[in-house]
Amino acid sequence: MTVCFRYLTALLFVATSVLSSPARAADPQQVLTQWYRLVLELVRHTPTYSPPVAARSFGYIGVTVWEVTASGIPGLHSLSGQLNAFSPAPARADAPYDEAVVLNAALTDAMADFFGNTGPTGQRAMQAMARKQREGAVEGVPPDIVARSEAYGRAVAAHVQGWSAGDGGAVVENMGFPDSYVPGEGPAHWVPTSAIRQQQAPLLPGWGNNRPMAMPDGSSCPLPPPPDYSEDPASQFYREAREVLDVTASLTDAQKLIARFWSDDPMLSPTPPGHWISLTSEILERDRADIATRAEILARLGIAISDAFIGCWDAKFQYDLVRPVTYIRRVIDPGFEPLLITPPFPEYPSGHSTQSGAAAAVLTDFFGQNFAFTDSTHADDGMPPRDFPSFDAAAEEAALSRLYGGIHFRTAIERGLDQGRCIGAYVTALKMKDT
Amino acid sequence: MRRAFVFLLAAGMAGPVAAGEALAAADPTFAEETVSSGLRHSFTGEWEFMVGGGVASFDCNTDGRTDLLLAGGTAPSAFFVNQSPLGGALVFSQQPSGLEMDAVSGAYPLDIDSDGIMDVVLLRVGENKVMRGLGDCTFAEANADWGFDGGDAWSTAFAATWEKGSSWPTLAIGNYIDRREEAFPWGSCTDNWLHRGGASGFAAPLAMTPSFCALSMLFTDWNRSGTPALRVSNDREYYKGGQEQLWHMDPGQPPRLFTPEEGWARLRIWGMGIASRDITGDGLPDYFLTSMADSKFQTLPEGPAKPAYADIAWSKGLTAHRPYMGEDKRPSTGWHAQFEDVNNDGLADLFVAKGNVWEMPDFAQADPNNLLIQQQDGSFAEAGGTAGVASPEHAARGAALADFNIDGLIDLVVVNRNGPAQIWRNTTTGAGHRAQLRLSQDGPNPDAIGAWIEVRQGETVQRRENFVGGGHGSGQAGWVHFGLGASPEADVRIIWPDGTTGPWQPVAEGFTRIIKGQDPIRWTPPPLATIP
Numbered sequence: 001m002t003v004c005f006r007y008l009t010a011l012l013f014v015a016t017s018v019l020s021s022p023a024r025a026a027d028p029q030q031v032l033t034q035w036y037r038l039v040l041e042l043v044r045h046t047p048t049y050s051p052p053v054a055a056r057s058f059g060y061i062g063v064t065v066w067e068v069t070a071s072g073i074p075g076l077h078s079l080s081g082q083l084n085a086f087s088p089a090p091a092r093a094d095a096p097y098d099e100a101v102v103l104n105a106a107l108t109d110a111m112a113d114f115f116g117n118t119g120p121t122g123q124r125a126m127q128a129m130a131r132k133q134r135e136g137a138v139e140g141v142p143p144d145i146v147a148r149s150e151a152y153g154r155a156v157a158a159h160v161q162g163w164s165a166g167d168g169g170a171v172v173e174n175m176g177f178p179d180s181y182v183p184g185e186g187p188a189h190w191v192p193t194s195a196i197r198q199q200q201a202p203l204l205p206g207w208g209n210n211r212p213m214a215m216p217d218g219s220s221c222p223l224p225p226p227p228d229y230s231e232d233p234a235s236q237f238y239r240e241a242r243e244v245l246d247v248t249a250s251l252t253d254a255q256k257l258i259a260r261f262w263s264d265d266p267m268l269s270p271t272p273p274g275h276w277i278s279l280t281s282e283i284l285e286r287d288r289a290d291i292a293t294r295a296e297i298l299a300r301l302g303i304a305i306s307d308a309f310i311g312c313w314d315a316k317f318q319y320d321l322v323r324p325v326t327y328i329r330r331v332i333d334p335g336f337e338p339l340l341i342t343p344p345f346p347e348y349p350s351g352h353s354t355q356s357g358a359a360a361a362v363l364t365d366f367f368g369q370n371f372a373f374t375d376s377t378h379a380d381d382g383m384p385p386r387d388f389p390s391f392d393a394a395a396e397e398a399a400l401s402r403l404y405g406g407i408h409f410r411t412a413i414e415r416g417l418d419q420g421r422c423i424g425a426y427v428t429a430l431k432m433k434d435t
Numbered sequence: 436m437r438r439a440f441v442f443l444l445a446a447g448m449a450g451p452v453a454a455g456e457a458l459a460a461a462d463p464t465f466a467e468e469t470v471s472s473g474l475r476h477s478f479t480g481e482w483e484f485m486v487g488g489g490v491a492s493f494d495c496n497t498d499g500r501t502d503l504l505l506a507g508g509t510a511p512s513a514f515f516v517n518q519s520p521l522g523g524a525l526v527f528s529q530q531p532s533g534l535e536m537d538a539v540s541g542a543y544p545l546d547i548d549s550d551g552i553m554d555v556v557l558l559r560v561g562e563n564k565v566m567r568g569l570g571d572c573t574f575a576e577a578n579a580d581w582g583f584d585g586g587d588a589w590s591t592a593f594a595a596t597w598e599k600g601s602s603w604p605t606l607a608i609g610n611y612i613d614r615r616e617e618a619f620p621w622g623s624c625t626d627n628w629l630h631r632g633g634a635s636g637f638a639a640p641l642a643m644t645p646s647f648c649a650l651s652m653l654f655t656d657w658n659r660s661g662t663p664a665l666r667v668s669n670d671r672e673y674y675k676g677g678q679e680q681l682w683h684m685d686p687g688q689p690p691r692l693f694t695p696e697e698g699w700a701r702l703r704i705w706g707m708g709i710a711s712r713d714i715t716g717d718g719l720p721d722y723f724l725t726s727m728a729d730s731k732f733q734t735l736p737e738g739p740a741k742p743a744y745a746d747i748a749w750s751k752g753l754t755a756h757r758p759y760m761g762e763d764k765r766p767s768t769g770w771h772a773q774f775e776d777v778n779n780d781g782l783a784d785l786f787v788a789k790g791n792v793w794e795m796p797d798f799a800q801a802d803p804n805n806l807l808i809q810q811q812d813g814s815f816a817e818a819g820g821t822a823g824v825a826s827p828e829h830a831a832r833g834a835a836l837a838d839f840n841i842d843g844l845i846d847l848v849v850v851n852r853n854g855p856a857q858i859w860r861n862t863t864t865g866a867g868h869r870a871q872l873r874l875s876q877d878g879p880n881p882d883a884i885g886a887w888i889e890v891r892q893g894e895t896v897q898r899r900e901n902f903v904g905g906g907h908g909s910g911q912a913g914w915v916h917f918g919l920g921a922s923p924e925a926d927v928r929i930i931w932p933d934g935t936t937g938p939w940q941p942v943a944e945g946f947t948r949i950i951k952g953q954d955p956i957r958w959t960p961p962p963l964a965t966i967p
Contacts (some may be wrong), residue, residue, distance in 0.1 A: 034618075041621050045672055047727065047766075048797045119672070120485055120793040121612075121620055128617035173764060174757075175728070175797060195746060196729045197754045198766060268671060270702055380622050381676040 026136030028099045028291040032065060035107040036281055036298070038129050041268040042111075048172050050266045051351060052207050052309035055302075058112040058168050059213055062295075062302025064110045064160045068102050068153055068346040068430070069295035074290060075434040076133040082430050083213045083303070086163050090155040092362050094282030097149045099291065100137040104130070113161045117242035153307070168210035176204040177336035177344070184320045187330070190346035193323050199344035208314030212307040214426040219313035221422035223415050226321050226348040231331050238331070240409040244324045245332055248339060248406040255404045261383055262352060262401035265371035270377065272398070273305040274353045276359040278377040279394070283367070286374075296432050297366050304362045304427040308355035311423050312416065313345075321348040324406060338406025349416035350408045357420020365428040367391070395420070441762055458696055460780040461866045463808065463822045465847060465859035472525040474515055474848070476856045478832065480508035483560045485793045486591055486670075487540025488850040489771075489908025493553050495532075495572035497763075498961050499946070501837045501913050502572065503527065503848060504534050504542045504555060505856055512539040512557070516572055521960050524844035525860050533574040534566055541908025543593045547581065547604055549879045553912060556606065563608060570636065582636035589614045591774055594904025596654035596663050597880040597932060598686040603624035603632020604880070605684075607665055607904070608640075609649025613674050622675040624648040627667070629690060643690060647677030651709040653905040654684070654885070655720055661934045663885055665690065668696035668706030668724055678703050679724075681742055698741025701716030704731060705952060708907040712783050713898040715813070720900055722794070723748075725769030725787060725907070727798060729756045752815040755787050755805045760820045761800040761827055768792055771834040771907035774899075775845045776918030777822075779867035781897065782809035783918075786908065790830030803827040804849065829854040833909035838916060841946070841960050844870045850909075865889040868919040868944045873958070874901060874929060876951035882912060883951070886931035890917045891939065892925045914946065927955070942964050 006415050039061060045052045063079060067089045070076035080088040108130040115122060138146045164170060180404070181201030183191055192200045208218040215221065229237040251259070264272040280301055324347070328336040343351070369390065376385040388394040399417050402408035408416075469475075478488040491504040495785065500517035507513060514532035517523045534542075536557060541558035548554065551700035552568035553562060554577070562585035567577035578585050592609025613623035624647050628640035647669035654663040665682040679702045682690040693699035698709045708725040715721055715734050722744070724731040732753040735742035757767050771788040779782070787805040791798055803825035819825045829851035838848040844861035851857065874883040886901040897917055903910050919925055923944035929937040931951055940949075946958040 038618065041619060045621055046797070047795075117796040119795045120482055121672070121792075124482055125618045125620065132618065179764070195749045197749055197756045198728045383676075 006129070012133055026100050026139070028069070028103045029289070029294060031100050031104045031133050031137060032291065032294055032298075033281070034129060034133060034283065038125060039111070040274050040278055040322055041125070042115045042118050043274045044267065044270050045122055046115060046126070047267060048117055048175050049271065051202055051264075051271045051273055051355070052313060053169070053172055053176065054271045055305040055309045055355065056167075058273055058277055058302035059306030060114060060160055060164045060302070061107070061110050061153060062299035063213070064157050065103065065295045066299035067160065068106045068142055068156045069099070069291055070432070071156075072097060072099050072102065073292055077432050077434075078087065079299070079430060084211055084216070085166070086213075086413050089159045090152065092152055093148065094205050095148060096145050097152060097279065098141045101134075101141060101146055101149035102153040104133045104137045105150035106157045108134075109154050109157035112119065113157070115183065124231045133328065154379050166211070169207065172204070174198070175200050178205060181304075183207065187231075188322055189320045190322055191326055192344065193325050193342040194344060196344075198339060200347040203343070204313065205343070208317055209312055210310050212310045215307050215311065218387070220426070221311045221418055221419050223315050223349055226319055226411050229322070240411060241324055241327050241332060243410060244406055245328050245336060247333060251339065251404055256339060258397055259401045259404035261386060262317060262398040263340050263405065264352070264382050265341065269381070272355055273309070275377050276301060276305060276356065279373065279375040280363065282376055283373050292433075297363070297434070300362045300366065300427050300430065301359055303430070304358040304424050305355045307425050307426065308358035308420055311356035311419060312349055312351045315349055315419065316346045316351070319348045320346045321412075323347045324409060336406075340405030340407050342407045347408060348412045349419055350399060350402050350412040351416070352402055352410075353395075353413045354420040354423070355418025356395035356398040357417035358424040359420070360391040361421045361424025362427050363391040365424075389434045427435050439830045459865065460782075460867050461778045463777045463784075463818055463861065463863045465536040465823045466862045467823065467857060467859050468525045469855060469857045470806050472527050472858050473529070474503070474525075474527045474856060474858045475529070476505045476507065476513045476515075477510060477854060478506055478508045478856070479510045481760050481793075483589060484508035484540065484852070486611065486832070487558070487908045488852050489541035489558070489906070490833045490835050490848055490850050490856075490912070491542035491544045491555055491910050492835040492837045492848070493544035493912040495553060499841060499958065502838055503835070504532070505850055506539040506542055506833065506908060507537065508540065509535050509537060511535040513565060514572065517839055519840040522840055525839050525846065525858055527858075532572050533569075536564065541593060543595070543903055543910030545595050545604060545884070545903050546881055546926065547912070549602070549881050551881055556593055556595070558593055558608065558908065559585075560589050560614065562587055563590050573701055580636070582633065582638070583630060584637070584640055586628065586640065591908065592627075592649040592652040592666065592667070593910065594652035594654045594902070596684070598631070598684065598887055599662070599933070600686055600881040603637065604630060604884070606630040606637070607643070607652050608653065609652050609667060610646065611648050611650070611670070615960070621673055626679070626863060627652075641689065643682070645677070645902065647674035647680065648672070650707045651905055651907060653709045653711060653902060654710055654901060655900060656682070656887070657720060657742060657883070659719060659887075660739070662686075664693070664723065664869060666709060668704075668709050670705055670707065671703045672705055679706060693742055698743040700743060702731070705768050708772045709905040710773040710774050710785065711900060711902070711905060714774070714783060714809070716896075718898060722752060722784060723772050723774070725772050727768050728766035729754045730769050732786070751813065753785065753807060755807065758799050758827065759802055759805070759817045760803050760825060761801050763799045764826075765797065765799040767802050768795070768798050770832045771909050773834065773836050773906060775836040775916060776869070777806065777836070777845045777861060778863050779843065779869045779918035779920070781867060781892070781895070781918045781920035782811070783897070784808045785815060786824075786834060786847065788831035788834045788838055790832065790852060801827040802830070804831055824859055826851075826857060829857065833907050835911050837907055837911060838871065838914060843871070843945070866918075868923040869921055869925070870917045870925055870942050870944065871912050871914040871946045872917070872927060872942070873946070873948050875948065876931060880932055881927070883932055884947065887930040887932070888915055889928045890919075890925050891928070892919065892922055919944070923947065
């Protein structure tokens with residue numbers, strides 16, 4: 001296992017600080033851990049949080065966390081001026097702050113904004129979390145520092161919220177499904193794949209036009225066209241469809257498990273971007289990472305997956321490709337039943353592949369090559385944890401799971417990973433601390 | 436607008452066909468009589484009462500009229516005795532009954548001790564109660580006397596059956612979230628309970644693990660095997676690793692889930708209510724499941740060999756996925772659902788109570804109730820707005836469709852959350868004929884829960900199961916209604932809960948009591964009961 005020097009340094013720092021720090025009811029790490037645990041639940045239980053919408057929230061919440069954290073630690077750099085249209089956040093006064101109080105105030109307001117449309121249980125949970133975290137954070141902290149810290153945290157949260165409002169993704173209506181949609185003409189184009197009335201138009205067809213955070217625009221990581229549509233058995237298109245049919249017809253138990261492990265269905269899981277947040281959080285807890293480490297990687301990962309869905313959606317609606325279930329039933333086997341539910345939007349490229357490629361690029365850059373970890377994201381749903389030798393291995397498995405699930409052709413998987421790596425490179429280039 | 440029906444009487448036709456001769460199916464109309472009826476009540480509460488809000492409809496004083504118990508949430512439940520004159524305006528009088536209790540989320544009538552007097556099961560946030568009917572619309576708690584452990588949970592679903600060989604009913608109670616979980620309630624679904632009958636009461640409840648936050652349950656003979664199974668509709672908002680469920684309920688054996696190997700396919704919805712009736716005419720019960728956005732309508736295209744359900748909601752016009760009127764086009768939220776023939780054309784219609792959970796901005800706030808009228812081709816068309824029962828300004832939960840003024844037309848009561856309950860009189864003109872039947876048998880299970888009722892006109896047979904359960908927090912007992920279309924006559928056959936198939940017996944327009952082993956008995960409404 002190759003661990004990045006900077007990650008190793010962070011771990012050594014946290015080990016010594018844990019030994020020397022006095023006990024306290026709440027520290028910034030605990031505040032962050034608990035709120036991110038809640039974020040993952042709210043993503044799952046807020047109906048509008050399809051993967052692109054979820055990724056956007058992970059991005060902005062990550063930036064919020066980073067800005068309040070970086071401003072309190074010498075040598076860490078704001079992302080203002082590095083992210084598109086992100087101006088400098090409010091500055092701190094020359095006075096003491098409590099970092100746990102700052103962070104809790106910032107997250108309390110950021111969550112209320114980015115999950116303002118969650119249901120009554122989510123609202124109740126956010127209120128309970130804010131109350132409990134505050135009780136722990138303010139314990140023993142002088143009132144003037146509490147007031148100053150909370151005001152600052154809220155100001156940064158408001159600044160990020162104001163920035164987010166103009167990105168094109170702030171308002172999502174009808175859970176992301178337009179009232180009407182004119183499908184592309186011809187058999188190569190996407191058509192609805194379910195009998196759900198709400199899903200007769202594709203999810204968020206304009207999402208690729210949103211303003212990304214790190215990459216210049218939605219088309220900054222373009223893809224070549226998918227294989228030419230053809231019903232000729234000798235064509236690549238047909239052969240890839242045939243592969244989907246053959247693979248899904250002879251799935252091993254291990255392949256079925258992989259398909260379901262990465263299925264990450266909206267409203268039934270933390271979604272694909274939440275899956276990567278979850279496994280990263282598990283690593284950070286395992287290694288007892290310090291707040292700077294946590295804030296940096298959660299920000300980078302959030303930005304990467306948010307941009308990944310913008311780039312992926314840009315390509316999806318550029319090529320508007322038919323799904324395997326539609327093609328196979330029409331051309332090869334009318335009785336084809338994929339293992340997974342086919343998502344309601346065009347096929348090329350694979351969204352899970354793109355965002356997994358981006359996530360792996362960022363995590364590998366941060367933690368190192370061949371960084372082994374355990375992923376327990378779906379333990380609560382009864383799925384056993386999986387061990388991975390590296391982030392790339394996890395991303396490749398996530399991508400391949402879409403072939404096992406019968407919802408993507410191979411080209412969409414492979415090029416999705418390529419696109420994700422391209423998007424990830426914009427994020428790894430962000431300068432977040434002194435070298 | 437009136438639609439001309441040309442009834443198809445071709446022998447062996449499998450699809451739904453309206454009964455009788457040619458009839459111009461009447462467009463249903465309802466008149467709201469909430470204020471004038473005296474039905475004044477609200478189901479109130481916040482988080483712990485965001486679901487629930489049921490109504491039990493049954494006859495408590497043997498005058499043939501359907502009386503009402505409305506859940507109150509944080510307010511006491513309220514009992515209303517029906518004093519509606521025959522065919523006239525609806526009149527209800529609130530009366531002390533012993534059922535007035537706080538924290539009630541749902542209510543179901545059931546003659547638990549088979550004494551001929553209706554009892555009531557109260558679902559509560561807290562200890563559930565079984566309430567023994569004392570006669571004259573009074574009740575007393577019987578938890579201790581009947582060995583019923585009411586537990587301490589957030590109870591939200593109910594179903595009852597008499598398992599073969601048991602003199603006491605089996606009660607299934609569905610429970611929701613662990614209400615003490617604040618920040619992380621998801622995945623905290625508490626166990627559902629199965630209360631089986633013993634020698635003279637209930638045995639200790641059996642935990643039905645796994646449980647996935649049930650909001651509706653129904654004992655139903657899904658494959659007409661003679662042994663009902665337990666269908667459970669679960670709220671995916673809160674479970675982890677969950678799905679809709681169907682339990683084998685073999686007498687004397689622990690319940691066990693149907694498996695994928697047996698044909699049960701995983702379905703994960705915001706399950707909130709179950710309505711059931713044989714709509715497709717294949718002799719098997721079909722199931723309408725309320726949810727958020729698209730509802731489901733499940734049939735068995737491959738027959739009863741395995742529970743491999745297909746969703747045909749869209750092709751039937753039953754998705755009910757978003758408001759059909761007003762400016763609010765966000766997705767809908769469905770709760771109680773019930774099939775009844777509101778225009779007596781011989782084709783069962785569907786009512787769906789609608790309403791936002793609680794300030795959920797992704798879903799419609801102005802969410803009109805659905806009244807989906809079955810057409811001759813088996814599809815359904817929306818009539819909630821034209822019929823006058825839409826009520827988009829309220830957040831509906833439970834409901835009951837029953838003939839409150841015994842004029843042969845199905846009326847409607849709806850419980851709204853944090854708003855007044857509403858009641859409508861069916862004022863449809865030009866409706867068809869109808870038969871209203873009430874089953875009874877000697878011994879345990881006097882109301883023949885679990886029987887199948889078949890009504891035949893020519894080659895057309897309507898079928899429905901006589902059940903207690905389903906819906907959303909709301910149970911009905913009493914007259915079972917069938918529209919007869921243009922002809923006032925039909926033959927009726929009962930498949931009794933013990934599997935005995937009764938003879939085809941002629942019935943005519945009006946009310947008929949069907950007593951096992953006897954000829955049908957015509958019933959005429961007596962004068963209004965004198966209420967003490």
